[in-house]
Amino acid sequence: MKYIILVGDGMGDFPLESLDGRTPLEAADTPVMDFLAGRGRLFRLQTVPPGFAPGSDVANLSLLGYRPAECYSGRAPLEAASMGVELPPDAIAFRCNLVTLERQDDRQVRMVDYSGGHIDTATAAELIGLLDRELGDDYCRFYPGVSYRHLLVWRRGCAGLQTVPPHDHSDREVGEYWRRYLAVPGLGEVVSRAAQLLAAAPANQRRRENGENPANAIWLWGEGRPPAMATLAEQFGVSGALISAVDLLKGIGVYAGMEIINVPGVTGYLDTNYAGKVAAALEALKRHDLVFVHVEAPDEVSHQGRLDDKLQAISDFDHKVVGPMLEGLQRSGEAFRLVVTMDHFTPLATRTHADLPVPFLLFDSQRDARDPACADGSCWMEPVRGNYSERSAADAELLVDGREFLSLLLGND
Numbered sequence: 001m002k003y004i005i006l007v008g009d010g011m012g013d014f015p016l017e018s019l020d021g022r023t024p025l026e027a028a029d030t031p032v033m034d035f036l037a038g039r040g041r042l043f044r045l046q047t048v049p050p051g052f053a054p055g056s057d058v059a060n061l062s063l064l065g066y067r068p069a070e071c072y073s074g075r076a077p078l079e080a081a082s083m084g085v086e087l088p089p090d091a092i093a094f095r096c097n098l099v100t101l102e103r104q105d106d107r108q109v110r111m112v113d114y115s116g117g118h119i120d121t122a123t124a125a126e127l128i129g130l131l132d133r134e135l136g137d138d139y140c141r142f143y144p145g146v147s148y149r150h151l152l153v154w155r156r157g158c159a160g161l162q163t164v165p166p167h168d169h170s171d172r173e174v175g176e177y178w179r180r181y182l183a184v185p186g187l188g189e190v191v192s193r194a195a196q197l198l199a200a201a202p203a204n205q206r207r208r209e210n211g212e213n214p215a216n217a218i219w220l221w222g223e224g225r226p227p228a229m230a231t232l233a234e235q236f237g238v239s240g241a242l243i244s245a246v247d248l249l250k251g252i253g254v255y256a257g258m259e260i261i262n263v264p265g266v267t268g269y270l271d272t273n274y275a276g277k278v279a280a281a282l283e284a285l286k287r288h289d290l291v292f293v294h295v296e297a298p299d300e301v302s303h304q305g306r307l308d309d310k311l312q313a314i315s316d317f318d319h320k321v322v323g324p325m326l327e328g329l330q331r332s333g334e335a336f337r338l339v340v341t342m343d344h345f346t347p348l349a350t351r352t353h354a355d356l357p358v359p360f361l362l363f364d365s366q367r368d369a370r371d372p373a374c375a376d377g378s379c380w381m382e383p384v385r386g387n388y389s390e391r392s393a394a395d396a397e398l399l400v401d402g403r404e405f406l407s408l409l410l411g412n413d
């Protein structure tokens, strides 16, 4: 038996007046998901436990069978794993943004740009290299990532430090949060020395001359210790592979002991290489029991507030991911159980994540919801239409956490 989880990030939404009271998932053209809903079974899953912010990290942990309350320790350790950085057990990983601050003194600080002008990766690597040379030691290490997204591994104390994500404070006064860093012995010196070094760096001179925002400070957030996560094999006795354009997802996969498959041409957007992802997933199923395919586009366009693009992203997910996966699985002749789901809602009305239970559908090639006698797989291509949507699953059985979800998929229920 093979197991497949297909995730349309942020597909969930509310009914919209401009769609005559339908949600984007109801209004988009989704013949394959509707077919599967008619032949399979709908459920709901609480991917974001009470008390957690509805981040993609927490929600996707649930979709991989974890209980975030037992293992989630912050996003930076997951990103570290995706960068291939192994954390010592006593380390704290921080996401280290290169940002642009306007700073009169340590009292008046404004977050001009959380991305340091979307700094290019090569220039950023030069600056992060400088910081690591000047400030790095066994207890403090900088690692370069992509564009403005980097990593600081800290092995001294910082108890009680509460950080905030810089992108939530664009164009706002952040002196209060800046001074929190300065108050931590050791870390305060690193943060303020980094600002001095960055301000004087030749790369930033060039940026100023070109009219670009200088990356003149670091901003630390998303911190956490290495998560204590059992692998999928240890927890459920299955091997898995993960396909995603998003580093955070890959980091979760690393801790889950999955094979991370990097597909050329994936962008995390509408122009991603859907066919490449499907081909890689079908290939991976020859080596693994379970494959997890994550598609980022519906979430990105929801954050941008674009209805037309959301309809397009959902319809692409149906036509270019779910459909070809189903065809490929059917061709392989192997028995399979397939889940189509989202990690969380990203309503267009709010343009941010919401923590409602998500609808998902479970299709079993050997077990037909309408006709339990149809065991040979020959009757499931009949044109029976259902509907995969927030509304159609509104009264469906609610699973309370990821462990319950993966146990159901694996038939351990």
Ligand SMILES: [Zn+2]
Pocket: 009, 010, 055, 056, 059, 299, 343, 344
């Ligand atoms: Zn997400």
